[in-house]
Amino acid sequence: EIVLTQSPDFQSVTPKEKVTITCRASQSIGSSLHWYQQKPDQSPKLLIKYASQSFSGVPSRFSGSGSGTDFTLTINSLEAEDAATYYCHQSSSFPYTFGQGTKLEIK
């Protein structure tokens, strides 16, 4: 099973700040890495698919990069509405797995 480890687990940030969340895979997964945003009592929302492809309708301040084992989600100019938990997810091999999540708090 591929283990995804996110860093950090929690981050408190101010609006307009730039945020970087990393996801490391226990073995190479190519570009089969996706990023989700989940707010309390809401369904997860896809932000980035296949490491760097922005999903339709997602604000341009969200971007993704990486391949192999190391991946990054970047949020430029953070907004208050970005307070949420962010998850990475791999679909390279079964069983598919998620990272443990990164909770983003807005100061």
Place this chain on the structure above:
Amino acid sequence: QVQLVQSGAEVKKPGSSVKVSCKASGGTFSTYTISWVRLAPGQGLEWVGRIIPLLGIVNYAPKLQGRVTITADKSTSTAYMELSSLKSEDTAVYYCARDQEYWGQGTLVTVSS
């Protein structure tokens, strides 16, 4: 417009079974992948399994293998996730998703004696 509508909340006794439905509209149901993911209280997202209705291919999380069954009815564009021998640790919100892009609203399953 893609929409996934799930069945309502369930309360079950330990040892019983639950079957959650996920009705899809918009797009061709058979050609997509329907995945199931759960979120337990205080935990992170956990992948449960997935089905490709067109091919009848199903994959499950090893942790739940033997207790979970995912099926799809192409005639009604509805996918199902059945979990048996329920334990308190199965208490969670269960989500379906089409191609991991579009998600249902979630179904709360509570397992309690």
